[in-house]
Amino acid sequence: MELAEAGGVGMADKFEGLSKEKRQRIINAGFEVFSQNDYRRASTDVIAARAGISKGLLFYYFHNKKSLYLYLFEYLKKMLIKLVVDEKFMEITDFFEILEYSTQKKMEIWQKHPYFLDFAMRTYFSEKEDVSPFLKKTYKELEVALYRQCFSHVDTYKFREGIDPFHILKLLVWMSDGYLREVNMQGNGWDMEAIKKEYDGWIRMLRREAYKEEYWL
Amino acid sequence: MELAEAGGVGMADKFEGLSKEKRQRIINAGFEVFSQNDYRRASTDVIAARAGISKGLLFYYFHNKKSLYLYLFEYLKKMLIKLVVDEKFMEITDFFEILEYSTQKKMEIWQKHPYFLDFAMRTYFSEKEDVSPFLKKTYKELEVALYRQCFSHVDTYKFREGIDPFHILKLLVWMSDGYLREVNMQGNGWDMEAIKKEYDGWIRMLRREAYKEEYWL
DNA sequence: CATCCATTGACCAGGTCGGTCAATCTTCAT
DNA sequence: ATGAAGATTGACCGACCTGGTCAATGGATG
Numbered sequence: 143m144e145l146a147e148a149g150g151v152g153m154a155d156k157f158e159g160l161s162k163e164k165r166q167r168i169i170n171a172g173f174e175v176f177s178q179n180d181y182r183r184a185s186t187d188v189i190a191a192r193a194g195i196s197k198g199l200l201f202y203y204f205h206n207k208k209s210l211y212l213y214l215f216e217y218l219k220k221m222l223i224k225l226v227v228d229e230k231f232m233e234i235t236d237f238f239e240i241l242e243y244s245t246q247k248k249m250e251i252w253q254k255h256p257y258f259l260d261f262a263m264r265t266y267f268s269e270k271e272d273v274s275p276f277l278k279k280t281y282k283e284l285e286v287a288l289y290r291q292c293f294s295h296v297d298t299y300k301f302r303e304g305i306d307p308f309h310i311l312k313l314l315v316w317m318s319d320g321y322l323r324e325v326n327m328q329g330n331g332w333d334m335e336a337i338k339k340e341y342d343g344w345i346r347m348l349r350r351e352a353y354k355e356e357y358w359l
Numbered sequence: 360m361e362l363a364e365a366g367g368v369g370m371a372d373k374f375e376g377l378s379k380e381k382r383q384r385i386i387n388a389g390f391e392v393f394s395q396n397d398y399r400r401a402s403t404d405v406i407a408a409r410a411g412i413s414k415g416l417l418f419y420y421f422h423n424k425k426s427l428y429l430y431l432f433e434y435l436k437k438m439l440i441k442l443v444v445d446e447k448f449m450e451i452t453d454f455f456e457i458l459e460y461s462t463q464k465k466m467e468i469w470q471k472h473p474y475f476l477d478f479a480m481r482t483y484f485s486e487k488e489d490v491s492p493f494l495k496k497t498y499k500e501l502e503v504a505l506y507r508q509c510f511s512h513v514d515t516y517k518f519r520e521g522i523d524p525f526h527i528l529k530l531l532v533w534m535s536d537g538y539l540r541e542v543n544m545q546g547n548g549w550d551m552e553a554i555k556k557e558y559d560g561w562i563r564m565l566r567r568e569a570y571k572e573e574y575w576l
Numbered sequence: 577c578a579t580c581c582a583t584t585g586a587c588c589a590g591g592t593c594g595g596t597c598a599a600t601c602t603t604c605a606t
Numbered sequence: 607a608t609g610a611a612g613a614t615t616g617a618c619c620g621a622c623c624t625g626g627t628c629a630a631t632g633g634a635t636g
Contacts, residue, residue, distance in 0.1 A: 156613095183400075186594065196615045201595060313561075316537020317530060344530075351564050373582090403625060413584045415627080424625060 157203040157213075168193040168203070170257075172214045177260035181211065215265065218258060219284060225251050227291050237296045237307055238349050241314065244292060245341065300357040310352050317344055374420040374430075385410040385420070387474075389431045394477035398428065432482065435475060436501060442468050444508050454513045454524055455566050458531065461509060462558065517574040527569050534561055 171193035176184045186207055190197040204210035234240045252259055266281050350358055388410035393401045403424055407414040421427035443464055451457045483498050567575055
């Protein structure tokens with residue numbers, strides 16, 4: 143009875159036995175709806191409809207809403223780790239090159255799975271939801287782990303004294319988030335070219351700010 | 360019947376006749392609840408409870424939820440203009456000095472009226488709400504108007520060619536928003552000193568980025 | 577005591593939500 | 607053809623929450 147709570151292993155045997163296409167349809171519907179509404183307002187009716195199945199069937203696969211959500215959360219975690227961390231990360235040693243590469247990756251993910259980022263955001267900012275207690279821990283852990291994984295082998299000697307790379311990283315993330323939100327708000331389609339150009343400009347600026355002069359390039 | 364829709368003038372005569380303290384209590388409750396929930400979920404029950412009055416009385420002052428919301432919106436607009444735009448803005452001609460001054464103002468507002476910013480954010484990002492249609496226009500207008508007011512008399516000759524001051528402004532807003540959100544998330548109380556220091560660092564960086572070298576200072 | 581207004585909170589109708597379940601449809605071995 | 611087993615449906619339920627109402631109460635005034 144409690145196994146659904148723990149981690150989602152084995153709870154969805156019925157679901158795992160589905161055809162890949164159908165499973166994907168349901169997963170996508172889940173991410174879409176959970177990324178657009180907070181947990182409470184994300185309606186199982188809507189998810190089922192978006193997935194093209196009946197609500198009854200949805201609850202046939204996932205015993206309740208919470209276990210569906212946790213399943214999606216685990217799925218996201220696995221996907222992120224699989225997509226973000228590859229061997230190439232280990233080869234790059236320059237902080238800003240890693241940054242550039244990971245950003246490119248992020249863009250790819252975002253184009254392929256447009257709801258991932260919003261979903262992750264919502265998990266992070268969710269308050270007073272049925273689900274939130276254990277999420278925040280997990281999310282913070284994941285963030286730190288990914289950072290460790292990606293930036294552990296960075297050329298620290300290139301930095302000025304008193305500059306914290308993690309800090310620079312955060313700054314860039316905030317800027318890009320803000321920019322993306324802005325563009326999103328305008329409602330235009332995405333001008334990926336312009337975004338990239340802008341982004342590169344910021345990186346150049348931050349490089350000058352953070353690196354010793356001899357590494358400016 | 361339609362006067363409540365237009366602008367809220369005269370619709371709340373009962374409300375305007377209240378004691379300043381009580382009026383303020385209700386206004387604060389409204390901002391608090393509307394800043395923490397989106398329009399639909401912002402419950403009039405909760406607002407009334409937070410204000411320490413009965414729900415019936417709330418609807419005695421404001422005929423319905425929408426007119427309460429619009430009243431708060433107008434109130435916010437007036438307050439922002441009153442608080443942000445003073446004579447001093449007209450005296451400063453250096454872009455970054457204006458920036459610094461307006462940021463300081465923003466901080467003051469934020470400490471005095473902690474819900475203003477979130478409320479404004481929600482109005483801007485609200486989707487498919489009963490209220491949203493006319494809000495976006497108004498908000499955009501307000502933003503542009505404030506920008507014009509504040510930065511119309513700026514020393515443009517100090518900028519490098521190809522640099523758009525408005526662009527720089529946006530960037531800084533994004534960074535500060537991100538930073539504030541982050542600090543907010545940690546749940547610590549505010550270390551205003553640290554925030555200010557950090558902010559100044561960014562401004563210095565952006566100044567070097569945007570100004571011709573002879574104006575770096 | 578009567579009048580007038582501020583104030584209350586139980587109450588209503590409408591809507592949404594998660595979750596259930598008897599009934600149906602598919603599949604397939606016999 | 608038949609029947610058993612599993613997959614699938616969607617009407618339905620009760621719990622909850624919403625904006626809004628209204629008869630009843632309180633209190634001040636003259």
